[in-house]
Amino acid sequence: MKPLRRFRTLPVTLRVPLITAALMIILGLVASQSVLSALGRVQEARLSETAKLHIEGLSVALGPSVLRQDVWEVYDILDRARAGNEGQRLLLTVVADERGRVLAATDPRRAPVGAAAADFETGAVGPEAVRMTGDPVLRVTALLQYQGRTIGAIVTELDVTDLLAERRNVTLWLLFGNAMATVVLAFGGWLAVARILRPVGALVQAMDASGGAPRPIPETEIPQGDPGLARLIATYNQMTTAVEERAEAERRLADRERFVSLGRLSSSLAHEVNNPLGGLLNAADTIHTYADRPEVVRQSAELMQRGLGHLRDVTRAILDQNRLDRAGQRLRPEDFEDLRLLFEPEAHSRSQLLDWQVQAGAGALSGHPAAPVRQVALNLLLNAGVAAGMHGRVGFAVSNGGETLSISVSNTGAAMTEADLARLMASGPLPPGGGVGLRLVHDIVTGLGGRLSHDRKGEQTVIRADLPAHGSDHA
The missing domain is CATH 3.30.450.20 (PAS domain)
Known part of the structure; x- marks a missing residue:
């Protein structure tokens, strides 16, 4: 055999x-x-x-x-x-x-x-x-x-x-x-087969030399004397065009997904900002009305100070998340605190229980780039929040094991569909339907040399990203 x-x-x-x-x-x-x-x-x-x-x-x-x-x-x-x-x-x-x-x-x-x-x-x-x-x-x-x-x-x-x-x-x-x-017949057979398969060899070379982006074969290299091979190469040329169009559509979907994520966060943040503003306006009206009562003025001032501090924290988180000069920043514990501040309104809007555990110190985090790690964590959190539904439970844990940083996101609710698993775990074409947030997580983790794993325990789904340390220069 x-x-x-x-x-x-x-x-x-x-x-x-x-x-x-x-x-x-x-x-x-x-x-x-x-x-x-x-x-x-x-x-x-x-x-x-x-x-x-x-x-x-x-x-x-x-x-x-x-x-x-x-x-x-x-x-x-x-x-x-x-x-x-x-x-x-x-x-x-x-x-x-x-x-x-x-x-x-x-x-x-x-x-x-x-x-x-x-x-x-x-x-x-x-x-x-x-x-x-x-x-x-x-x-x-x-x-x-x-x-x-x-x-x-x-x-x-x-x-x-x-x-x-x-x-x-x-x-x-x-x-x-x-x-x-x-010997003569074997050599003749080799010559005949090599001549017949020469267009197929050109097709293979075109696919190998494409570097992941298939390129069409020129019309001059298509064998007109062999209708079957000519039709095969013509089909390949059509496929390359379709692949380019699909890649462009995926890029547009990725941009749209980012805008949708920003829209969801903006809506939650607007709600988070609007509540303190209402309290600040009430405190200002109280001070204006009871200016002659020092105790009332002092309590209202304290309320205004807490509300302004909360607004300051929300604004700083927004600036840190969207600032363009973060591309070369190293990861810090404050990055995960900002993510928590951004995600908490999303969880509160669904009455979800959030379990947040960051056990890696600043030294372990400094070997990782901030922007892509934050993007991975945020996308996984947003998907976990949607999957958990009303009154669900979302877990977020960061730990350091030697040279590897592990980010684990869990949620209750229904299990992931086969299409969502394909977006998260595989590198093939995107299945129809849905967004590209999970595929973005896959591409970022793969680009960082990391590994993704998925597990379903009872009614809980756990997704874990293991990222190797690259050093502060690479970060």
């Missing part, structure tokens, strides 16, 4: 030539086996015919001499037979009498007269059963019959070295030819 899985990961320009080469190898093996089988049948037929003619001729010529036990006549007949057309293939011929003793042989030193003929019959077969076994010497045996009776036997050794060499040469030529054909 692993080789197959690795093969599937290879590019098409390699897989097609490899498949072609494999098919050629299989075809070559089948064709070579067929050729070698046919050659073997031809060789075996020639050998069988040679052995049959040799033994039948000897049987006719040797019958009377063997019957008379005329050794010298048998020798003479064997010499004349050996000098025939196939004499170079006959290594040894042994003639035995009816007792199984050697009567004569073409090589008397190997087969002396009177020796047992059974020693030469080992592995011998009849002329019709001769087969190529890979042995350079084959033995053929047959009974010697004369006038209807068996008077002895003939054993012949045949030299088939030349036939084996012929078979070996044919095998080498077949291997060489098949290898050359396989």
